[in-house]
Amino acid sequence: MEVHRHSYDAVIVGAGGAGLRAAIEAAGKCRTAVITKLYPTRSHTGAAQGGMCAALANVEEDSWEWHLFDTIKGGDYLVDQPAAEIMCREAIDAVIELEHFGLPFNRTPEGKIDQRRFGGHTRNHGEAPVRRACYSADRTGHMILQTLFQQCVARDVNFFNELHVLDVAFVDGRVGGVVAYDLATGDLHVFTTKAVLFATGGYGKMFKVSSNAHALTGDGPGLLYRRGIPLQDMEFFQFHPTGIYKLGILLSEAARGEGGILRNQSGERFMERYAPTVKDLAPRDMVSRAIQSEVLEGRGVGNDKDAVHLDLTHLAPEQIDAKLPDVSDFVRTYLGIEPKTEPIPIQPTAHYAMGGIPTNVDGEVVVDPDGTVFPGLYAAGECACVSVHGSNRLGTNSLLDIVVFGKRGGRALVDFVHATDLPELPGGVEADVANRIQSLVSGSGGEKVARVRADLQAAMTEKAFVYRTEETLSSMLATLGDLVRRYAEVTVDDKGPTFNYDLTEALELGYLLDLSESLVVSARARTESRGAQFRTDHPLRDDANWMRHTLATRKDDGTVELSYKPVVGGDYLPMERKY
């Protein structure tokens, strides 16, 4: 295994929406390497479907304050309000900028960017759904990813494709570099750099039923966590209501934005009982719980009565073709169902991590409750926690998050790089990665990556999903103990240097196990129900004790230490969350 050395002003890890937007900001301003374990256009931003909200008011009255209110209420008041204000205000310029970059938005008859309804987005503080989501059919994320990549090509951004970043090096309390594994050759690459921005996306592959790509294993938060950086609000993981039955593939909320209705066994539009005003367009946490309740109370559909129906049959066929073409194709391909004439069986699917690497509004990683910045360390997008989504993200706000905070993070990174010298990296920073690889390749344990991973995913889906209790979470911790022991016995079949996915999947599983533990420990300690975390044994929100963010830190002995920091409030005081 050879070790190659590089030197750059800045490194961006991950080339989805957040990483690419940061790369555009840094292009031409400092020598930047963008490292991705895939090719940029394979990133999971491309799977986002429905839209990106901004109060353009192109089709009806709207204001960024209303968007802000919806974001805070949707996040069940765990949102840091100044950060969310920045996101909702800058949303408008962010959408316009994407249009100027060439993004092919759907248009109104006047030629402006068209907008449609989306869950939890309302006019005038909850009066009625509002048309706020800017979109491009049901492939908005694809268009954002392609457009940002096109702009990177125009700026000659320096990509390192299929290099898998596995460690970060700190020198004298600041960032010094990263260590990456080259999929094509099996070599290691050490990048000396002044600053690193992590934009590695989510980690939904810890669950069995998941909308997430295979690549979403939380490498960025995972490797930082091992280096002592805390992770914030890990207990808040979003379960999207409409995953394709058993497969978990996402069917966009746009299906309900366009008029789709959820129905139980008897055909009842059950959301009328749970959210009388906005019905099927309630936020995702509420809709997912409603679906689980229907199933648990025996009103599900399917052979095991463990799904409900998404009904599009009353929509005009032309509307389905024009506005929901990809969603319809997924249903035809994977279920063999024609959505124009038959209802679609769906169930909640693990979708989005609200928690992650704690940052301020400039993407700088903050490592304690006082907001102390770790010099040279940045994060943006799903792997980060600003916190603009609180305990439950509203639909479309993830695409907004990646472009707004990708840009802000990129800008802050450039400023930092211009005021900083290149650090001196000590020799041997690659030793830990080399050792991990060595032990997986030459170990003698008989355990297999896929078995441990499948057991992790099944257990997390059984014990840490939509509904949780002290009992299920304690049981999950015990299971994790077993899984970690089994992981130490994993040996890979493939001993070669070339595209050894057996090895990289094993390395990824290590991060998934660590992140699962941080999630479960954080969830178990939070004895309340808020947003995406619902504790059956503590069913109410408890503002007196829990209006605070969780920070999970991994100690040297491997235990998880929890600390807390206050939510940053603003104009909106917590109120009961009804829709």
Place this chain on the structure above:
Amino acid sequence: MIDVELKVKRFNPDSDRKPHWQTFTVQAEPTDRVLDALHTVRWAQDGTLGFRRSCAHGVCGSDAMIINGANALACVVLVKDAVGGGGGTITVEPIRGLPVIKDLVVDMEPFFAQYRSVMPYLVNTDDPGCTERLQSPEERARYDDTTKCILCAACTTACPVYWGDSEYVGPAAIVNAHRFVFDSRDQASSERLDLLDQRSGVWKCRTAFSCSEACPRGIKVTQAIQEVKRKTLFDRS
């Protein structure tokens, strides 16, 4: 569950001098994806099997391969459809025209270099101000089909001309040029058409329609190429 024979064309650069076929027997649900069957091999039988994948539902473009002789994404073809006429055997090979690195993994660099060569980005030097540029729904519809491209290379590596001439930019690059040439907001169509008017450009196309058949996104690739040819000849505004 049914038994499926998965016949895979394999090549390991560290030990093989030339590719060889290996057959695996896997259990699969008829509604499983071919990708799931490949995973069953890698995860339970032979960890050395190399193939790329990520989203597993046809939007990221990682897993283009030849399945039963035709280019497709392994995550979009279901086992029941793949075994349909094949007597229970599914054959899987790497896409053609790009160098094979290992098993089903090919070198994508030439493909992306060809993509980059056609200026695949919006060029407009006017100051747009602080609002969106207007574009009518009809103008937007004009290039809709080619915005769907996910750069999976299924079209380019299905093209018989491309197999024999790696200088040809190939269908995917032309699709991505088309996406801007027909965008009412773009101002560089003439430069792009000059690039495609060269020897390596659109005139290499022999209208075999293989690209359109191969596209997993249903893009009318051959039609897009013909539209670019026509514009190159008759409409250089």
